[in-house]
Amino acid sequence: MTRLTVEDLNQADKERFVDAVGDVYEESPWVAKRTWSEQPFSSIDGLQQAMANTVQDASQQKQLELLRAHPDLGERTEMTDESQEEQASAGLDRLPPAQYETFQTLNDTYRDKFGFPFIMAVKDESVGTIQQAMEDRIDHSRSKEFQTALNEVNVIAALRLEELTVPRDGTQEQHA
Template sequence: MKTLADVNAMSPSAFIEAFGDVAEHSPWVAREACGFRPFASRDAMIGAFELAVKSANRDAQLALIRAHPDLATNAKLTDDSTREQAGAGLDSLTAEEFARFTSLNDAYKSRCGFPFIFAVKGATKHMIVENFEARVKNVLADEFKMAISQVCRIFRFRIEDRVEP
């Protein structure tokens, strides 16, 4: 785990190497957040990542959302996604549960044009399915905002795991 002093002292390339994977397959978020250093706190660092995403254009935001894997699939996951999904029990679904997730993933992507995003850390597979079933009915504009919000929660969790308070 790094201290905030360590983070603030990193070269831009070292910062991007250390945190470029916080936003799934989107190192541009870390590159943008790096420009806000020095961070006064870990929360300020998280805020810089959020600001980078929220101030990006819609195409960049959509690409970031689409960089995330479907939940509970056999897709190649990053180490963080693998740990997070396993922690929520998504690596040990029954055949029926897997079929339900597949059906919800397909319906959601068909409706929204991007994968369902849910920060699974601390959640159970039952909580995730309930949220999935409710959100698959949302209007696209609301769901886009929710996806960005969930992406920001994901990197909050990931930064909290890597940087001391």
């Protein structure tokens, strides 16, 4: 697949725009739908900022739905291709049984406390770094963690958008 340019996205009708970038936010095409009306975007970074603003301006309930759309880290369940790739890049798909159990316990504790899954941009992070972040963030207040999780969602979205679009240097890499 040829990567998209900001010009491609600026010229896209709503349906094509949502089809192109609707998966940037996990199971939440509403972000792209609401952001489409902000065209034209000056750059891909501008598009990402507009999408982040859409999330920030959404109701707390809509934000919570966005957070809850994310899978637990290390979970061996069905998830989007993007989440599978991101978790695999961090080795979360290959946890030994004891560490898998640790992650499940941390996930359960976190979800019970905050009402949404632990979210972290894990692409190319180490399992140890992720586990430490989980342990540290469990001590946050709900309001602090809610904002931290939203920030992480925006980082994940930016990384996903980067995969879909022409790099800053303008080269057109081909994706399988």
